[in-house]
Amino acid sequence: MSLDKRARFAHLTVLLAEWQELWRPLPFTHRDIPWPAPFHALARRLLLLGDAECARLQAEPFIDSPLADWLPVSALAELVTLTEIPAGEAAGEREEGLPAAWSVHIGGRKWQQIVSFVPRVTLGPEQQLMEWCAGKGHLARTLARRHNVDVTALEWQAGLCDAGTRLAERQGAAVRLVRQDVMAEGAVEWLSSTTHVAALHACGDLHERLIELSAEHGSALTLAPCCYHRTVDERYRPLSCLGRQLAETHELVLEREDLAMAVQETVTAPRHVRQHREAANAWRLGFDALQRDVQGVDAYLPVPSLAYGQHTETFADFCRWASVQKGIDLPSRVDWCAYEQEGQRRQAEVTRLELVRQLFRRPLEIWLVLDRALRLEEAGFSVELGTFCPRKLTPRNLLLRASRC
Numbered sequence: 001m002s003l004d005k006r007a008r009f010a011h012l013t014v015l016l017a018e019w020q021e022l023w024r025p026l027p028f029t030h031r032d033i034p035w036p037a038p039f040h041a042l043a044r045r046l047l048l049l050g051d052a053e054c055a056r057l058q059a060e061p062f063i064d065s066p067l068a069d070w071l072p073v074s075a076l077a078e079l080v081t082l083t084e085i086p087a088g089e090a091a092g093e094r095e096e097g098l099p100a101a102w103s104v105h106i107g108g109r110k111w112q113q114i115v116s117f118v119p120r121v122t123l124g125p126e127q128q129l130m131e132w133c134a135g136k137g138h139l140a141r142t143l144a145r146r147h148n149v150d151v152t153a154l155e156w157q158a159g160l161c162d163a164g165t166r167l168a169e170r171q172g173a174a175v176r177l178v179r180q181d182v183m184a185e186g187a188v189e190w191l192s193s194t195t196h197v198a199a200l201h202a203c204g205d206l207h208e209r210l211i212e213l214s215a216e217h218g219s220a221l222t223l224a225p226c227c228y229h230r231t232v233d234e235r236y237r238p239l240s241c242l243g244r245q246l247a248e249t250h251e252l253v254l255e256r257e258d259l260a261m262a263v264q265e266t267v268t269a270p271r272h273v274r275q276h277r278e279a280a281n282a283w284r285l286g287f288d289a290l291q292r293d294v295q296g297v298d299a300y301l302p303v304p305s306l307a308y309g310q311h312t313e314t315f316a317d318f319c320r321w322a323s324v325q326k327g328i329d330l331p332s333r334v335d336w337c338a339y340e341q342e343g344q345r346r347q348a349e350v351t352r353l354e355l356v357r358q359l360f361r362r363p364l365e366i367w368l369v370l371d372r373a374l375r376l377e378e379a380g381f382s383v384e385l386g387t388f389c390p391r392k393l394t395p396r397n398l399l400l401r402a403s404r405c
């Protein structure tokens with residue numbers, strides 16, 4: 001990476017902190033413009049954007065952005081530079097093909113991610129491989145076959161361990177799936193200075209735990225982090241000393257919902273998934289308008305997600321379901337059509353105002369990964385930050401490779 005990690009991290013902290021009143025508020029939860037008065041003209045400009053231009057800016061937030069008139073040009077240019085993470089640094093080795101037969105029982109996209117990830121795991125002499133939060137151990141099986149070594153895979157769901165064990169036996173892969181809650185005390189037993197842990201898309205607390213244990217025991221890591229917001233803490237406490245120091249100096253405060261922004265990327269989802277999500281959000285916004293009127297309280301009310309596989313046929317059905325969840329008595333007569341249209345109108349507004357957050361999404365993700373890298377460097381590790389695959393395969397394509405110097 002051409003930019004020094006600490007300089008990049010410090011610079012990102014300044015920009016994220018400086019513009020936090022623009023990117024932290026969630027337009028979804030505000031009926032009015034969620035920004036201070038000096039930015040209201042910016043909001044009005046965004047609200048005038050046509051659908052096509054709005055979609056283009058979602059895909060290319062930094063190109064010909066109307067926000068250039070509002071953020072200093074230097075800030076935009078800096079965001080672009082700071083978010084450029086070349087693949088090369090973590091790559092080390094060239095991509096290699098893996099036998100297609102090894103992909104049996106693995107979803108197409110996951111297999112392509114594994115094909116890109118596996119060459120990045122370079123095993124030192126005397127190191128034992130382990131997969132962290134392994135699911136059915138797809139990565140572990142591929143690593144075992146690729147390196148011709150035994151791999152231990154930790155996973156807490158018994159069903160996944162059983163299924164993974166059967167797959168490994170059937171394919172003759174030397175993988176031992178172990179039922180282990182990695183947050184429990186016993187997880188410590190699996191790590192030592194000769195362990196090399198591979199973790200592909202381990203969520204928030206799960207990969208933070210891995211980093212802390214590795215820092216303590218000197219285990220090497222190849223880690224693609226994911227879902228930073230999946231954490232028990234409401235407020236983010238940087239892992240690195242430098243992160244804590246800079247966040248305090250620049251008054252950068254990150255709540256759990258801010259962390260969720262780092263992994264929100266709709267543009268890589270297939271079109272039908274995006275359309276479905278937009279329609280669902282419009283219903284939620286329509287219900288929000290209704291509940292504000294019914295309760296006489298002009299405040300956003302979060303509604304839980306529908307359970308997997310559950311769906312409601314009409315907007316009115318959705319509102320009845322949501323009102324039961326929130327214990328709200330709906331009047332016997334509701335102008336469903338008006339509230340549904342209000343939801344669609346708000347959805348169009350929210351999409352446009354969200355363009356501002358799009359600019360800061362990748363910078364925030366890189367800031368979080370740098371915080372993890374610096375935590376390990378502060379513990380005496382040598383750390384590389386890079387990408388392991390193109391973003392069209394997964395937007396969560398950042399990779400840390402760390403080993404104690």
Ligand SMILES: C[S@@+](CC[C@H](N)C(=O)[O-])C[C@H]1O[C@@H](n2cnc3c(N)ncnc32)[C@H](O)[C@@H]1O
Binds near residue numbers: 134156181183206
């Ligand atoms: C996002 S999946 C990643 C699975 C796999 N690495 C992959 O890329 O397909 C997370 C996995 O972590 C497991 N998991 C969640 N919490 C865990 C815990 N506390 N201890 C061990 N495994 C856990 C889940 O059951 C799931 O299989």
